Amino acid sequence: MVAPGVFRFNEPLRILVVDDFAPFRESLCRFFLDYESMVIVGEAADGEAAIELAFRLAPHVIIMDVQMPRTSGIEATRRIKRFLPGVHVIGVSTQDDTVIKESMKAVGSSHFVTKECAHTLPHVIATMTGRPLPQDDFADGAP
Numbered sequence: 001m002v003a004p005g006v007f008r009f010n011e012p013l014r015i016l017v018v019d020d021f022a023p024f025r026e027s028l029c030r031f032f033l034d035y036e037s038m039v040i041v042g043e044a045a046d047g048e049a050a051i052e053l054a055f056r057l058a059p060h061v062i063i064m065d066v067q068m069p070r071t072s073g074i075e076a077t078r079r080i081k082r083f084l085p086g087v088h089v090i091g092v093s094t095q096d097d098t099v100i101k102e103s104m105k106a107v108g109s110s111h112f113v114t115k116e117c118a119h120t121l122p123h124v125i126a127t128m129t130g131r132p133l134p135q136d137d138f139a140d141g142a143p
Contacts, residue, residue: 015039015041016057018063018065018073024115035133047068047075050076060129067093077107088111089108090121090128100112
């Protein structure tokens with residue numbers, strides 16, 4: 001297995017989706033089915049599960065909800081990045097709040113998007129990882 005944050009260009013990017021709101025999480029997972037260069041390797045509903053799955057699945061990218069029960073996305077990101085510094089974490093929230101963005105940045109997140117802009121995630125991921133989206137990848141809509 002390739003180390004977290006390290007990928008081979010001929011293999012899909014491995015993505016973990018973390019959000020306590022199941023309809024959003026499921027919609028996001030379906031949305032990524034249109035992208036052959038990216039694959040959802042797991043889903044978590046809270047920060048504790050995110051930490052466990054990150055260590056077990058070694059994703060390249062984690063899409064992390066900021067506000068969740070048990071352990072927040074901020075705390076989960078801090079703990080994950082301590083041991084998996086190469087993984088890219090993208091914070092997501094319904095709130096476009098400077099304090100939330102700065103809190104996620106302070107613990108090591110690579111980027112932040114509001115949930116209403118979730119349709120931009122494939123392009124954000126491509127830019128962050130330096131791996132352009134192939135011509136075959138496309139999006140029909142937003143999660």
